[in-house]
Amino acid sequence: MVGPTASLSILQRADGSATYKCPATGYTILSAVNGPVELPGRRDALKPEDATVEVFVKPGTTTGGVGERAIETTLKSVLGDIVLGREKGFPRRGVVLTLNIVGGENVERGDSYLTLLPALLHAGLLAMISASIPLSMTLSAVLLGVTDSGEIVQNPSPAAAKSAVSLHVLAISSKDHLLLNQSRGRFDFDTWELIRARALSICQGAANDGDVAMGEGTNTASVNGFIRETAEDQIYSAYAHKLDSI
Amino acid sequence: MSKEAQLSVAERDFILEALRQDVRLDGRKPDEYRPLDISFGEEYGHVNLQLGKTHVIVRISAEVTKPRDDRPFDGLFNINMELTNMGSPAWESGRSNDLEAAVTHTLDRVIRHSNALDTESLCILKGVSCWSIRADVHVLDYDGNLTDAACIATMAGLQHFRRPDAVVRNGQVIVYGVEQRVPVALNITHKPLSVTFHTYNDSKHIILDATLKEEQAAEGDLVIGINNAGDLCYVSKIQGAPVDAMAIVTKTSVAWEKVKTLNATMDKVLQADLAKRAKVGMADESRATNDREVQPE
Amino acid sequence: MASSAAASNPTIPSLNLPPSQFARLQPHAYLLAHLSPPAASDQPSVRANGRATSQFRVTSANAGSLTHTNGSAVVRIGDTAAVCGVRAELLHTEDIASWSVSTASEAEAGNTSQKGGSKTEDEEDRDHVQDLNLLVPNISLSTGCAPGFTPGAPPSTLAQSLSHEILSLLHTTRLVKADDLRIWYQPPNLESEEFRNAGEGMDVDSEQTGGPEPEIKAFWVLYIDIMIISLAGNPFDAAWASVLAALRDTKLPKAWWDADNETVLCSDNISDAQKLSLRGLPVSSSFCTFEADAAAGWRSVVIPNADELKSQAQKQGSQQRWILADPDGYEEGLSQERVCVVVDIEDGKTVIVKMEKHGGWAVDSDDLRQLVDVSAKRWHEMKRILDQC
Numbered sequence: 001m002v003g004p005t006a007s008l009s010i011l012q013r014a015d016g017s018a019t020y021k022c023p024a025t026g027y028t029i030l031s032a033v034n035g036p037v038e039l040p041g042r043r044d045a046l047k048p049e050d051a052t053v054e055v056f057v058k059p060g061t062t063t064g065g066v067g068e069r070a071i072e073t074t075l076k077s078v079l080g081d082i083v084l085g086r087e088k089g090f091p092r093r094g095v096v097l098t099l100n101i102v103g104g105e106n107v108e109r110g111d112s113y114l115t116l117l118p119a120l121l122h123a124g125l126l127a128m129i130s131a132s133i134p135l136s137m138t139l140s141a142v143l144l145g146v147t148d149s150g151e152i153v154q155n156p157s158p159a160a161a162k163s164a165v166s167l168h169v170l171a172i173s174s175k176d177h178l179l180l181n182q183s184r185g186r187f188d189f190d191t192w193e194l195i196r197a198r199a200l201s202i203c204q205g206a207a208n209d210g211d212v213a214m215g216e217g218t219n220t221a222s223v224n225g226f227i228r229e230t231a232e233d234q235i236y237s238a239y240a241h242k243l244d245s246i
Numbered sequence: 247m248s249k250e251a252q253l254s255v256a257e258r259d260f261i262l263e264a265l266r267q268d269v270r271l272d273g274r275k276p277d278e279y280r281p282l283d284i285s286f287g288e289e290y291g292h293v294n295l296q297l298g299k300t301h302v303i304v305r306i307s308a309e310v311t312k313p314r315d316d317r318p319f320d321g322l323f324n325i326n327m328e329l330t331n332m333g334s335p336a337w338e339s340g341r342s343n344d345l346e347a348a349v350t351h352t353l354d355r356v357i358r359h360s361n362a363l364d365t366e367s368l369c370i371l372k373g374v375s376c377w378s379i380r381a382d383v384h385v386l387d388y389d390g391n392l393t394d395a396a397c398i399a400t401m402a403g404l405q406h407f408r409r410p411d412a413v414v415r416n417g418q419v420i421v422y423g424v425e426q427r428v429p430v431a432l433n434i435t436h437k438p439l440s441v442t443f444h445t446y447n448d449s450k451h452i453i454l455d456a457t458l459k460e461e462q463a464a465e466g467d468l469v470i471g472i473n474n475a476g477d478l479c480y481v482s483k484i485q486g487a488p489v490d491a492m493a494i495v496t497k498t499s500v501a502w503e504k505v506k507t508l509n510a511t512m513d514k515v516l517q518a519d520l521a522k523r524a525k526v527g528m529a530d531e532s533r534a535t536n537d538r539e540v541q542p543e
Numbered sequence: 544m545a546s547s548a549a550a551s552n553p554t555i556p557s558l559n560l561p562p563s564q565f566a567r568l569q570p571h572a573y574l575l576a577h578l579s580p581p582a583a584s585d586q587p588s589v590r591a592n593g594r595a596t597s598q599f600r601v602t603s604a605n606a607g608s609l610t611h612t613n614g615s616a617v618v619r620i621g622d623t624a625a626v627c628g629v630r631a632e633l634l635h636t637e638d639i640a641s642w643s644v645s646t647a648s649e650a651e652a653g654n655t656s657q658k659g660g661s662k663t664e665d666e667e668d669r670d671h672v673q674d675l676n677l678l679v680p681n682i683s684l685s686t687g688c689a690p691g692f693t694p695g696a697p698p699s700t701l702a703q704s705l706s707h708e709i710l711s712l713l714h715t716t717r718l719v720k721a722d723d724l725r726i727w728y729q730p731p732n733l734e735s736e737e738f739r740n741a742g743e744g745m746d747v748d749s750e751q752t753g754g755p756e757p758e759i760k761a762f763w764v765l766y767i768d769i770m771i772i773s774l775a776g777n778p779f780d781a782a783w784a785s786v787l788a789a790l791r792d793t794k795l796p797k798a799w800w801d802a803d804n805e806t807v808l809c810s811d812n813i814s815d816a817q818k819l820s821l822r823g824l825p826v827s828s829s830f831c832t833f834e835a836d837a838a839a840g841w842r843s844v845v846i847p848n849a850d851e852l853k854s855q856a857q858k859q860g861s862q863q864r865w866i867l868a869d870p871d872g873y874e875e876g877l878s879q880e881r882v883c884v885v886v887d888i889e890d891g892k893t894v895i896v897k898m899e900k901h902g903g904w905a906v907d908s909d910d911l912r913q914l915v916d917v918s919a920k921r922w923h924e925m926k927r928i929l930d931q932c
Binding site for chain 1 (some may be wrong): 673674700701703704706707708710711714715838846847848849850852879881892893894895896897898899900901902903904906907908911912915
């Protein structure tokens with residue numbers, strides 16, 4: 001299986017940006033973060049102690065609808081969790097994240113956004129890193145499907161996701177907390193616990209250390225390791241001038 | 247509503263003074279476009295266009311729908327553009343602004359109303375089903391001249407796009423997947439593009455393809471939509487300082503030349519991409535069918 | 544957090560505010576003081592509204608309250624009240640753009656959209672109910688249902704995402720059977736007659752076999768409108784319960800295709816009308832987490848690992864967070880983390896249909912297992928209420 005690809009800081013105007021491409025599901029997400037910015041005329045965004053995280057999801061070939069609003073709410077609460085919105089300069093300001101789905105199929109009306117959610121989360125997180133938004137930790141997410149025969153499939157394709165008995169998206173922080181769970185379909189709790197264990201091993205890698213699991217495109221590489229690697233690559237290129245002089 | 251950072255007085259004076267000496271900030275000639283880079287994505291009709299620092303992605307999509315009652319022989323074609331916070335921090339996602347309205351209007355006039363895409367060819371079954379073609383313009387970076395960038399990208403997308411083949415059998419419309427039948431190119435009747443000029447110093451200086459800073463310092467603008475054959479489709483001089491009538495005539499011939507070069511560039515990139523696809527096409531197609539056979543399980 | 548210290552120390556004489564004012568001024572400390580009363584006072588840990596942590600509010604449901612709908616219900620959970628009306632409209636297949644369209648692979652398999660063919664019933668249901676948008680739920684949070692909902696405002700993000708959640712849950716649970724919504728027509732078996740609607744309904748192999756296949760001529764589209772007339776927290780549970788009750792109440796008139804008039808006719812005889820047969824009874828239960836120290840996650844420079852967090856909580860002895868079932872508006876405002884569990888019980892076996900959590904990092908496997916058990920209990924309670932209404 002081909003692993004995802006990502007790159008940081010690709011846009012000129014936005015404070016931070018990233019692309020994230022997941023070949024298994026076929027989605028490419030482009031994300032941009034601006035923050036901290038003023039949100040004038042927005043009384044709801046004037047939180048005296050905290051920054052307001054705003055998320056906007058723009059589908060590739062349709063106009064946004066209720067599905068986008070619902071997924072925005074979820075993304076907002078998950079990413080808002082790890083943003084240190086009380087750092088200096090952030091209260092009463094906004095951190096505005098725009099996620100543009102530039103590759104892959106559209107999500108049908110009334111369909112859950114589950115197949116897209118991990119890619120959106122990763123793209124959002126990478127853009128936040130690119131914009132140097134202070135974060136308490138990072139996260140990694142995975143989509144798991146359970147087939148008729150009870151087999152757990154990682155990153156099922158949109159067609160496979162449709163025929164799955166249940167679909168689960170779990171986001172796990174770099175410190176093993178369960179940040180998000182969205183499960184749909186028919187399942188019992190024991191199945192979910194298997195899913196949870198599987199998600200943990202996929203996100204954190206068996207060795208539970210980002211440095212170890214950096215094999216090239218292998219299945220053993222953890223998602224968290226991938227996020228970390230992408231960020232490190234960016235730091236290397238950004239500080240190339242310093243590294244050379246040492 | 248947030249706004250783009252205003253130009254300082256010194257910056258404005260500098261731009262104007264430089265123009266008086268026929269110098270532009272980036273050293274271009276008055277009638278010169280910034281470097282144009284067009285590339286195509288994996289899907290048909292996915293165009294990635296960079297004009298200097300202005301960066302847009304256009305995606306063309308097609309679906310079968312019911313034609314409008316008053317035009318049973320016509321397909322549908324729409325161009326959609328929504329400015330988000332991604333393109334410029336000054337834009338608020340989900341709220342339209344003046345620029346969005348202006349650019350959408352121009353695109354509509356230049357491409358849609360000039361009938362660049364033959365909508366009658368989109369009809370499948372009279373009054374029952376037709377193709378609906380949709381162009382979505384995503385603005386990733388905004389550094390001036392969004393109109394031309396979006397217009398070139400949309401036209402490139404329409405020429406690059408292939409819709410699935412569809413036939414009518416016993417009143418039943420059958421749509422063939424990309425791997426079953428060679429998809430069909432859209433019927434492009436002509437290739438109009440917009441060319442945007444900005445005027446300075448009582449329209450003594452008229453420049454092409456202004457950057458954001460140059461746009462902010464401009465007195466007025468002039469948009470000309472013209473095709474390869476030299477047919478004018480759209481001229482707009484809506485706001486700003488008056489322009490000498492003769493200037494419009496001379497600039498129209500400049501625009502014509504530009505459109506011919508732009509279309510030539512576009513053709514070259516399109517041909518190169520199609521040749522590339524043809525080469526890997528066989529291998530890809532066989533792989534695609536294999537993938538598809540696996541899926542129903 | 545001087546005030547929280549003051550709150551848990553009742554000996555300070557200056558603090559002589561009536562509880563209602565205290566609740567407004569220091570909401571977090573007020574709820575915390577209720578949940579963790581000082582050890583000296585002999586009070587049990589209850590929520591500010593007097594409920595135990597896993598206790599739901601008093602729920603009542605009434606079906607068939609509206610006369611001009613095909614089915615309706617009012618559900619009240621505490622002070623949150625939702626009205627749901629289901630209205631069925633006819634959709635002729637000739638008005639569906641995608642109806643006469645099939646992809647080549649389907650056509651080759653002799654499996655056009657009119658016929659089920661080899662597909663299972665479930666898959667076909669999904670095709671029709673979802674692809675043709677036969678269920679159209681819409682939630683509106685009416686003006687004044689809670690402070691902050693002003694007249695004339697566009698649908699709030701909350702209303703939009705609730706609409707989506709309801710629709711998505713209707714689709715994943717496949718609650719409504721597509722067969723209930725289909726209006727069939729059996730063409731007379733006359734070989735010589737040329738069918739008027741040959742362009743509409745014939746497929747290739749029916750001509751070969753000679754006998755006309757029954758065709759679908761129209762669908763019922765169910766417009767499910769939900770209005771939250773009073774919002775005091777937990778709108779999703781109330782909205783979903785009202786949808787469930789309304790759909791159980793929904794009766795569709797008997798309808799048939801009249802070949803002579805080329806239209807669908809409905810019987811006005813009430814006794815001919817049929818109830819929908821729903822798949823199961825998924826019941827939704829929502830929870831929120833109240834943290835003793837809301838800013839803990841921000842203040843600590845290094846957030847402890849999940850394991851450390853657990854052992855820390857055990858060490859400290861006093862409870863640091865509470866999972867509150869069916870939160871009211873006051874409690875929702877004080878918590879970030881939300882959990883929503885939708886369960887159905889079939890033959891005594893609990894099936895989870897949807898399980899969601901977001902907004903925090905406290906709730907994990909152990910808590911979720913308990914919440915599923917709580918939701919299963921709630922299912923029995925809701926079933927009793929819905930059966931009675």
